[in-house]
Amino acid sequence: xxxxxxxxxxxxxxxxxxxxxxxxxxxxxxxxxxxxxxxxxxxxxxxxxxxxxxxxxxxxxxxxxxxxxxxxxxxxxxxxxxxxxxxxxxxxxxxxxxxxxxxxxxxxxxxxxxxxxxxxxxxxxxxxxxxxxxxxxxxxxxxxxxxxxxxxxxxxxxxxxxxxxxxxxxxxxxxxxxxxxxxxxxxxxxxxxxxxxxxxxxxxxxxxxxxxxxxxxxxxxxxxxxxxxxxxxxxxxxxxxxxxxxxxxxxxxxxxxxxxxxxxxxx
Amino acid sequence: xxxxxxxxxxxxxxxxxxxxxxxxxxxxxxxxxxxxxxxxxxxxxxxxxxxxxxxxxxxxxxxxxxxxxxxxxxxxxxxxxxxxxxxxxxxxxxxxxxxxxxxxxxxxxxxxxxxxxxxxxxxxxxxxxxxxxxxxxxxxxxxxxxxxxxxxxxxxxxxxxxxxxxxxxxxxxxxxxxxxxxxxxxxxxxxxxxxxxxxxxxxxxxxxxxxxxxxxxxxxxxxxxxxxxxxxxxxxxxxxxxxxxxxxxxxxxxxxxxxxxxxxxxxxxxxx
Amino acid sequence: xxxxxxxxxxxxxxxxxxxxxxxxxxxxxxxxxxxxxxxxxxxxxxxxxxxxxxxxxxxxxxxxxxxxxxxxxxxxxxxxxxxxxxxxxxxxxxxxxxxxxxxxxxxxxxxxxxxxxxxxxxxxxxxxxxxxxxxxxxxxxxxxxxxxxxxxxxxxxxxxxxxxxxxxxxxxxxxxxxxxxxxxxxxxxxxxxxxxxxxxxxxxxxxxxxxxxxxxxxxxxxxxxxxxxxxxxxxxxxxxxxxxxxxxxxxxxxxxxxxxxxxxxxxxxxxxxxxxxxxxxxxxxxxxxxxxxxxxxxxxxxxxxxxxxxxxxxxxxxxxxxxxxxxxx
Ligand SMILES: Nc1ncnc2c1ncn2[C@@H]1O[C@H](COP(=O)(O)OP(=O)(O)OP(=O)(O)O)[C@@H](O)[C@H]1O
Ligand SMILES: [Mg+2]
Numbered sequence: 001x002x003x004x005x006x007x008x009x010x011x012x013x014x015x016x017x018x019x020x021x022x023x024x025x026x027x028x029x030x031x032x033x034x035x036x037x038x039x040x041x042x043x044x045x046x047x048x049x050x051x052x053x054x055x056x057x058x059x060x061x062x063x064x065x066x067x068x069x070x071x072x073x074x075x076x077x078x079x080x081x082x083x084x085x086x087x088x089x090x091x092x093x094x095x096x097x098x099x100x101x102x103x104x105x106x107x108x109x110x111x112x113x114x115x116x117x118x119x120x121x122x123x124x125x126x127x128x129x130x131x132x133x134x135x136x137x138x139x140x141x142x143x144x145x146x147x148x149x150x151x152x153x154x155x156x157x158x159x160x161x162x163x164x165x166x167x168x169x170x171x172x173x174x175x176x177x178x179x180x181x182x183x184x185x186x187x188x189x190x191x192x193x194x195x196x197x198x199x200x201x202x203x204x205x206x207x208x209x210x211x212x213x214x215x216x217x218x219x220x221x222x223x224x225x226x227x228x229x230x231x232x233x234x235x236x237x238x239x240x241x242x243x244x245x246x247x248x249x250x251x252x253x254x255x256x257x258x259x260x261x262x263x264x265x266x267x
Numbered sequence: 268x269x270x271x272x273x274x275x276x277x278x279x280x281x282x283x284x285x286x287x288x289x290x291x292x293x294x295x296x297x298x299x300x301x302x303x304x305x306x307x308x309x310x311x312x313x314x315x316x317x318x319x320x321x322x323x324x325x326x327x328x329x330x331x332x333x334x335x336x337x338x339x340x341x342x343x344x345x346x347x348x349x350x351x352x353x354x355x356x357x358x359x360x361x362x363x364x365x366x367x368x369x370x371x372x373x374x375x376x377x378x379x380x381x382x383x384x385x386x387x388x389x390x391x392x393x394x395x396x397x398x399x400x401x402x403x404x405x406x407x408x409x410x411x412x413x414x415x416x417x418x419x420x421x422x423x424x425x426x427x428x429x430x431x432x433x434x435x436x437x438x439x440x441x442x443x444x445x446x447x448x449x450x451x452x453x454x455x456x457x458x459x460x461x462x463x464x465x466x467x468x469x470x471x472x473x474x475x476x477x478x479x480x481x482x483x484x485x486x487x488x489x490x491x492x493x494x495x496x497x498x499x500x501x502x503x504x505x506x507x508x509x510x511x512x513x514x515x516x517x518x519x520x521x522x523x524x525x526x527x528x529x530x531x532x533x534x535x536x537x538x539x
Numbered sequence: 540x541x542x543x544x545x546x547x548x549x550x551x552x553x554x555x556x557x558x559x560x561x562x563x564x565x566x567x568x569x570x571x572x573x574x575x576x577x578x579x580x581x582x583x584x585x586x587x588x589x590x591x592x593x594x595x596x597x598x599x600x601x602x603x604x605x606x607x608x609x610x611x612x613x614x615x616x617x618x619x620x621x622x623x624x625x626x627x628x629x630x631x632x633x634x635x636x637x638x639x640x641x642x643x644x645x646x647x648x649x650x651x652x653x654x655x656x657x658x659x660x661x662x663x664x665x666x667x668x669x670x671x672x673x674x675x676x677x678x679x680x681x682x683x684x685x686x687x688x689x690x691x692x693x694x695x696x697x698x699x700x701x702x703x704x705x706x707x708x709x710x711x712x713x714x715x716x717x718x719x720x721x722x723x724x725x726x727x728x729x730x731x732x733x734x735x736x737x738x739x740x741x742x743x744x745x746x747x748x749x750x751x752x753x754x755x756x757x758x759x760x761x762x763x764x765x766x767x768x769x770x771x772x773x774x775x776x777x778x779x780x781x782x783x784x785x786x787x788x789x790x791x792x793x794x795x796x797x798x799x800x801x802x803x804x805x806x807x808x809x810x811x812x813x814x815x816x817x818x819x820x821x822x823x824x825x826x827x828x829x830x831x832x833x834x835x836x837x838x839x840x841x842x843x844x845x846x847x848x849x850x851x852x853x854x855x856x857x858x859x860x861x862x863x864x865x866x867x868x
Contacts, residue, residue, distance in 0.1 A: 064434040090438035103435040107453045117439035120449075168439065286696060293700035301704075316723060374584035378592065384794065384839045385832070388714075388802045389813065392820030393828050397607065472712030479718065479806050487715070491806065494718040506719055510711045517710040 350409025358417025676735025746788025
C-alpha cells in the first residue's frame, strides 16, 4: 500500500459540537482535534467506546452532518464547515454509507428497498436488477424479497441495508457496525464476503465496530478513538498478511499482541 | 369464560370453535332484540313518537323506487364531496407551504390550534348571513370541518418525517423532488389516512346538519322537514338512510386504509 | 425499535454499554423537542400576528360595515353589558331591594346605563343553559361509557357480541339524530342532554375499552399471584391503568358535548347560546351573533381546561413526559 501523494480522504483537526439542549447546558465538544487520513483502496477499521462519536464522524464524512471546526477533504475537495446548507450528502454517490440503524423505507419491500438507489439514480435496468438479485441471494435474503422491513428480523434488515449500498457500487463505503446484530455464523460469512468483495474491486472502506477481533480481522489499519471528546487514541497497522482466514485468525501469532494493545487503549 | 381468565383474553381470543358460534349467534340475537325493541317501542309510544320499523322500511323502498330518496342522497353526497375536496385540498397544501416558512409557522401555529376550539357548527348562521342560502354556507361548514383534522394530521406528519430516512435517500443520490415524493409523502400517508377516516364521515354528517339549517333538498332537509310536518316515519327513514350511508363509507375507508398501508405493522406496534 | 442484542459476542463486555437504547435516542435529534430558536423572537412574531389579526378584524368591520362584521369594540361592549346585566339581576335576586333600591344599584341598573337591545342581560343566562346541557349530557354519557368496559372485562363473548353495534354507534352521525331527539323530548333542554349523552357515550366507551385492553398483563398476574381478589385487581390495577385512556376519550368528547348542545339549539330551541346565535342571525344582528359565538368559544375553552386540569390532578403519579400519549383525535 504505497501511499499516493495525496490521500483520498483527509481529516485534520476535526471538531464537532451539538447545540446545548434548550439552551441549558453549554454545547459540549463530541469530537475535538481528530486527525487521520485514508488512502485509496484502504480498509480502515475504527473502534471506540460507545458514545465516543464514531457515528458522528461518519456522518460528517458522508456530509449528512456538518463539522464545527477543522477540515475534512475528500479527493482534495474540502467539506463545508458550519454551514449545513452547503452539504452534499454522499458526495454525488461517491461515498456509500451503511448506517448504524438500517434506515430501510418501511413502505418498500426488501427488493424495492435494495433497488431504491438504482431507481433514484435512474440506473434501473435488467442488468442492475439481476445484480441486485444476486446480492440478495448472497446474503441469504432469498425468499424474503417481498417482505416489508417490519416482517424481517433485525439481522435481516441489516443485511438488506448493506446490499442496498453495495448494489450501486460506490467507490468508498462507510460502514457503521454493519454486523452488530448478527449471529456468529452469518457474521463470519458476511465478513468473508466483504473481504472477497473488497479484494475484487479494491474499494476504500471505513468500517466502525465495537468488536476488536473484527477490527483486526478485516482492516489494514485500525484507529482507536478515545472517549468524548473523541480523538485518535491509537493507530495500529494490522500486519497479518492477506488473504486472511477469518475463522482461524485468532490463531495467528500477531493477533494476541494486537488485541491486547488495542484493548488497552480502548478504555 | 372460566375464572382463570384475565383481561388478556380480550386481546387474544382463544380460537375455540364454540366461542365463535356463540358470538355470531349472540350478535344475531341482539340485532333481533333491538329490532323487536324498536317495534314494541313504536307500538307503545304511538306513531307520533316512534315509527314502526315495517313502515319505515316500506317508506324507504317507496321513496327509493320513486327516486326522491336517491335524489336527496345525491344532493347530500355532492355537497359532502365538494366540501371535502376543498377542505382536504387546503389541509394538505397548507402544511407543505408552511414547511418552507418555519418562522411564519411558529408565529401562526398557536392561533391555528386555538381556532380548532371554535365550534364550527355554530358558525352556520353567520355563514348564511354572509354567503346567502345557496350551497356556499354549507360548503364552508363542510370544508372547515374537513380542513382541521386533515391539516393537523399532515402538519404533524411532515414534522415527524424521519430525518434519517431523508439523509439516507440523499446519500444514495435522490433528488429533492424524489425525496418529497418517496420519503415525505409515504411517511405522511398513514397520518393522512387516519385523518381521512375522521374527515370523510364527518363531511357527510356536516352536510346533513347544514341541510337541517338551510336549504330545501338533501337528507338533512328530508329529516328536518319531516319533523316539522310531524311525519315521524319520514324522520326515521331519513335517519336510517343517513346512518347507513355514513357506515358504508366508514367500511369502505377501513378497507382502503388496510390496502394502502399494508406495509405497516398492523396492531403489533399499536399494542403496548 | 426492537432491541435485539447479539447472543454471541467476542467483544469485551466493557465495549457494550448497557444503556444503548438511551444512547440511540440521544443520537436522534428529530426525537428531541424543537431547538430553542430565539424564544424572544418567536414571542414577538406571535404578538405581531395577533396585532395583524385584530387589525384585519377592525379593517373588515370598518370597510364592510357592522352589518357584515361586528366591530371588536361593539362585540366587547355588548358582551360586557350582557354579562353585567346578568350580574345585576343576580345581585338583585340575592340582595333584594337593598341592592336594587340603593344609589349604586339604581345608577348601575342596566336600563339606566343605556343598555338596550336583544342581548341585554342575557348572556350568562343563556350560557348557563348551554353549559348545563353539555355537562349533564356529558356525565350521563361518559359515566356509563367508562364503566361498561370494566363490567365487560371478564366477559369476552359479551364484548364481542356488542362490538359491531358499538362500532356502528360510534360511526353513526349522532348529530344528525338531533331532530329525532327533539321529536322525542321536545324543544327544551332534555333533547339536548340526550343528544350530548349519546354523542359522548361512544367516544368514551372506546377509549375506556382501549384502556382496559392495553392493561399490562404482568401487573395483573403479579397481583393475582400476590393473592389479590378480582375486585381489588379491578380497582387498584385495571382502573388506574385505564384512567389515561379514559381521559383521552373525555378530552376528545368535550368539544362534541358543547357542539352537540349548540347544534340542537340551533335547530330548535327557546334558550341557550345556539338559540342566541339563531336569534341574532334572524334579526340580522351580526354583532349579536358574534357575541354569542365568542361566548360559545369561551365555554369550549373552559371545558377543555377543566378536563385538562382534572386529568393532571388525577394523574399526578405519571411522569410528565407521558401525558401526551394519545390514541389520536
Ligand atoms: N444530534 C445530536 N445532538 C446532540 N448530541 C448528539 C447528537 N448526536 C450525537 N450526539 C452525542 O454525541 C456523542 C457521540 O454520539 P455518536 O452517535 O457519534 O456515538 P457512537 O460512537 O456512534 O456510539 P455508539 O457506539 O453507541 O454508536 C454522544 O454523546 C451523543 O449523545
Ligand atoms: Mg454509533
